[in-house]
Amino acid sequence: MTIQLTDPTTAPTYASTPFQRFIESLLFDPRDAVFVRLWLKSIALVAPVIVLTYLYFSWWLAPVVFAFQVAWMAPPVILMLHDTMHRPFFKRWRIMNRVVPYSMSGLFGIPTAYMEHHVAMHHSENNLRADLSSTMRYDRDNFLHWLHYVGKFLLLWQFPLASYLIKKGRSPYAIRAIASDLVHMLAIAALCFVNWQATVVCFVLPYVAVRFAMMAGNWGQHAFLDPSRPGDSYANSITCINAAYNARCFNDGYHIGHHVKQNRHWTELPQDFLDNLERYKKEQCVVFHGVDFFMVSVLLWTRQYGFLAKRFVRMPGDERTDAEIISFLKARTRAISDDVPEGLVVNA
Secondary structure (H helix, E strand, O other): OOOOOOOOOOOOOOOOOHHHHHHHHHEOOHHHHHHHHHHHHHHHHHHHHHHHHHHOOOOOOHHHHHHHHHHHHHHHHHHHHHHHHHOOOEOOOOOHHHHHHHHHHHHHOOOOOHHHHHHHHHHHHOOOOOOOOOOOOOOOOOHHHHHHHHHHHHHHOHHHHHHHHHHOOOHHHHHHHHHHHHHHHHHHHHHHOOOHHHHHHHHHHHHHHHHHHHHHHHHHHOOOOOOOOOOEHHHHOEEEEOOHHHHHOOOOOEHHHHHHOOOOOHHHHHHHHHHOHHHHHHOOOEEEEOOOHHHHHHHHHOOOHHHHHHHEOOOOOOOOOHHHHHHHHHHHOOOOOOOOOOOOOEOO
16 A cells, blocks of 8 residues: 655745745744744734724624634644744744744633643653643543543643642743743733623633643544553554645644654654654554544544544555454553553653
């Protein structure tokens, strides 16, 4: 079987105008000009919508505002922040390395402690038990387990994260994580006195919905675990190829390749996958085509293993039947007891 990819392998290119050359002069990598333009576009489009919502609020328009702000605009912005926290971004005007993520957190409800949680904790622990977003203890095809998982995160993430970072000698990260989220919540509370209905639609709902979405994505990304080596990125992550989501969100579907080398540029992930097909086959990696992490989560909650088997990518030489793939996938979604040794973080 020949695997062909349709996911992007180059960053968008722009005319060599003075503005474009200025943007590139600020950056470590000129390929990241797309992120600066996305940041500017997000402010130009979303900020006026929020202002108009405050001035002319209507519950009839609230679903439209939410769909535009959260469902359409937020996903690529979240992945922009994800990519730029893993690689050097601004080499000049370095204050922009803070301005960009905090301004996007304000507009879209993205956690202000995204970097502290994701880079300083999640990648360090690689979904093992010390990872506060670990999926190990849950049956990943059980919706009630998912509700417990996301509820625990929504209600209890701040202080466990701060405690973790302090224990790891990263107290400045802990202070920044707690302080930034506190400021974020206080700002939302203050805006309630201006117009509480508009604040609910433009800030409270995005604050909650984005966290739900991010945890649904993480659930799918780390749904299929090999209990004999749960700390190995090849055995605890999945990859989703040829999905529309990859074109919109900077190849986020290549999660195995990202965990193996977290600072790999998003444009290089598809070729890395093709270059390592034999390794993916040897490691029995879970790869799907035409679906994204969120769809994987929903398909698991509804136990649509037959559909997942149809979307499962067989590496060259893999002759397993759909029934065998279903059995393989089901075995990978079972909760891993605390009695089972978790091993070490490997290939991360």
